[in-house]
Amino acid sequence: MKKIRFWSLILSLVLGLSGCYKEGALHASMENEKVYSEYDLPQGDHDYDKDILEMFKKYNTLFLYKYNPKDIYYNTDEYVNGTYFPEKDSTAAGLFDVPSDEAWVGKQVKLLQELWLDYYPEEFLRQQLPLKVFLVDSLYSAKSGYGSPVELLNNNYLVCRGVDYILVTYGSSRIDEMTKADKYEFKRVLHRVFLDYLDIPVTAEFAAIGNYTIFSNVNNKPYIYRYGFINWDNSSTPQRDWFSYIDAIVDHSYEEWISDGPSGFLHPSKDTQGKIREKYNLVIEFFKTNYQIDLQKISNDLSSYGE
Structure with missing residues (x-):
């Protein structure tokens, strides 16, 4: 199958209250611009890669479980990821991501369809979804100090957004351990972040x-x-x-x-x-x-x- 190729934009990411928020988001237009990215589809040969390719055709959005960390951590003019120095057992404050386990991406995509995408008309999603949806296991921030990032954990984030992407978590075996309360919170944040991303003007x-x-x-x-x-x-x-x-x-x-x-x-x-x-x-x-x-x-x- 012929691969799809695009060039990337500079992204923006700022921490906020129900996940990661970017201040002063762009106003949503009724037409998705044809923006190019460096990412190719399909990214693998799993059964769910066919589903992800179909979702791209349907929504004009790349659902990505393989990604370049710079696309998550660039905040227009600075790099906002944290760093762990194992030789010193110390951490510099910032964000840390854990990529999705590819064995669980299929379930992650189905969960997003059920809790998020099914609530919006297909044409609306094609016009309003961001260029990219990053599929990760987890995203968290850590404070500076001696010890690992997990030991210096500051906040966990369920959903995050930037200028042209939304990042979603639960790409691992823990998706099977979600309680009803977990699903409630994940779904609530998914919709709030998406609607906030759209920045629809007040009437x-x-x-x-x-x-x-x-x-x-x-x-x-x-x-x-x-x-x-x-x-x-x-x-x-x-x-x-x-x-x-x-x-x-x-x-x-x-x-x-x-x-x-x-x-x-x-x-x-x-x-x-x-x-x-x-x-x-x-x-x-x-x-x-x-x-x-x-x-x-x-x-x-x-x-x-x-x-």
Whole structure:
């Protein structure tokens, strides 16, 4: 089979809260650019290599279990990976990756299809998936000091993103050891990182509802629900407010949204003015109308993994 060949872009990677995030992401366009990379498909002769090649044809995205570490660790103008010096038994702070075990990549790809890709229309994914999806076993950060990176572990990351890639973990035998809670967390982070990667601009209708001047005075924090905000720390601009709603919809089932609990943002005790419901409806309808995506279904289905 004729191999596919592309040239690579410079990547960007910055650590963030639910995985690795890059600040100031590019706005998603409706057309995937034809960008070239140094990677060839197929990368091996496993049965799943045929599936990965079919996924490339379908989505115009390279799912890669063999990769050059520089494509993960370059942060535009610096190299952000850590280094272990065995002769000194010391570690320089940074990121460390563990490549996928090729015996388990087939299961890893199927898991991504089930927990992530199946929730989006094929044409949407073809237009909006990044150029590359790196398949690894794990990604973690370590602090500087004497000892191995594992001994100096700082954070583990389930999912990571850069300018033109998303990195996903669980490419090893531990995929068979995932509990329902593990699947819940992995799925939740997958969708949050992907939707964050898209950086879809806030709509004018949504932005018009909020009074963002309240964030200039911390004394207004107890009244955020009254003004239609659900997160004091991440809602100070229309775009950040928009993302806080997208994140919360993916994170919490509709039952949670209407409950009298900490995530019951639509409950009358919190949504006293109806502004949260108004914003919620705008986000849900925007994704259904423009992309045929049911965001609430993603989080509703998540609840079954947490049992």
